[in-house]
Amino acid sequence: MKHNQFIILVAICTCFVTKSFSQRGNQRIQNGIGLMGGITKFDIVTSNFEIEQGNGFLGGTAATVDIPFKWYNIGFGMQLSENHVNILGRPTSASTESEFIDYKLFAVQIPLLIHIKVFSHYFNVDVGPMFQYNSKLELVDDSQEGYYINNYNNLMAEDIVNISQFNINGVIGASLGIRNFKLKAQYIYGFTNIFNKLEKQNLETSGGDSRFKGNQSQIFLGAAVMF
Template identity: 45%
Template sequence: MNKTQYTLLVLFSLLFVTLLNAQHRSYIIKNGIAIGGGLTQFDISTDNFKTNAGKGWIISTSATGDLPNKWYNVSYGLQISENNIEISGYESETDLVVDKQVEYNLFAVQLAFLFHAKVVPNLLTIDAGPMLQYNGELDMQSNNEENLFIYLNNGNSLIANELEEVSQINANGAIGATLGLGAFKFRAQYIYGFTNILNKLNGNDSEFGPNSENTDFKGNQSMINFIVLITF
C-alpha cells in the first residue's frame, strides 16, 4: 500500500468514526401540542378570615418538547380558569353566631414553564415548574351580600365588597403528575402562590369597614387542577 492510499484510508477511517460519534450523540426533538380542560378547586390560605374552597373550571393548552435521550421533557403553556371561593360573613359585627358564606369568583390566566420527569417513559411523568399568573378581582356572586361583614381573626372587620381588590399579578409554583398512553392523558396538578395575593389590600388608601385598622393582610392561593388532555 503506497503512502497516498494509506493517507486516504486513515482520513476515511477518521471521518467514519466522527460520523458514528456524531450520530450517537445527536437526538431528535419531537414537538407536540396538548389541549384540554377540567375542574379546579381553589382556596386562599390565610390567617385573616375563614375560607372554604370552591370548585371551578379550567382550559389548558401547551407545547411540549420531547427529548428522547433525556430523563425529562419540557413544556410551556397557557391555562385559563374561573375559580370560586367562599368566605365566612355575618349580618352585623355583634352577631357572630350564624355565619353566611359570601361567594366570590376569580378569573385567572396562567403562563407555565414545566419540567416533566419521565418516571415511566411514554406513560407517567412528574411535572414541576414556575408559573406567572394574571387574575381579575375577587368578584362577588351576589349583590345581596355586598354589605355583609367579614370578621377578621384579629378582632377587626370589613365589609364584604371591600375584599374584591386583590393583587392581580402573582408568581406560583406547580407540581403534579401526568398519566396516559397515546393521545389521551390525565393530569393532576397542585399550584401554590408564592406571592401574597391579598397584598393590595394593605396598600388601599380607603378606610376599610368600620373597624379594620392595623390589619396585615396576607394570603397565598392554593389550587388543585384535574385536567384531561388530547395530544397531537
C-alpha cells in the same frame, strides 16, 4: 381591554410551537401542542379570614418539547381558569349569625414545566413555576354586597375585592397515559401574597389584623390530548 390584549399575546406565543420535527445529532426532537381541561378545588391560605374552598374549572393549551434519550421533557402553555372561594361574613355588623360570601376569580396562567420521565412517556412528574394574571374578586350574589367580613368590626365584603392581580405560583403534579392522551393531577401553590394590594388601601381593620397575607392553593384534576 388590557385583559384581552394579554390573553391574545399569550395565545400567539403558545401557538407558535406547532407540530414539527427537527434533527439534532442522532436525536429527533418532537414539538407538539394539545388541549387540556378539568376541574379544580380552590382555596386561599390565610389567617385574616375564615375561608371555605370552592370549585372551579380550568382549560387551555399545552405545548411540549419531547427530547428522546433525556430524562425530561419541557412544557409550557396557557390556561384559563374560573374558581369560587367562600369567605365567612355576616349581614350586619352586630349580627351573631354568619354565612359564607361567594366570590369568583378568573385567571390566566402560564406554566413553564419540566416533565420528569419516571416511566418513559407513560408516567411523568411535572414541576415548575407558573405566572398568573387574575381578575379582582367578584361577588357572585349581589345581595351579599354590604355584608361584613368576620374577624373584623367594620370591614365589608366589597372592601376586599381589589386583590393583587399578578402572582407567581409553583406547580407539582403527575401525568399518566399514552403519548397522545394523559390524565393529569396538579397542586398549584401561590408563592406571592395575593392579598398584598389590600394593605395599600387604608381599609378599616379594627378588631382584626391590619396586615393582610394570603397564598392561593389549587388542586387540578383533568386530562390532556396532544396532537
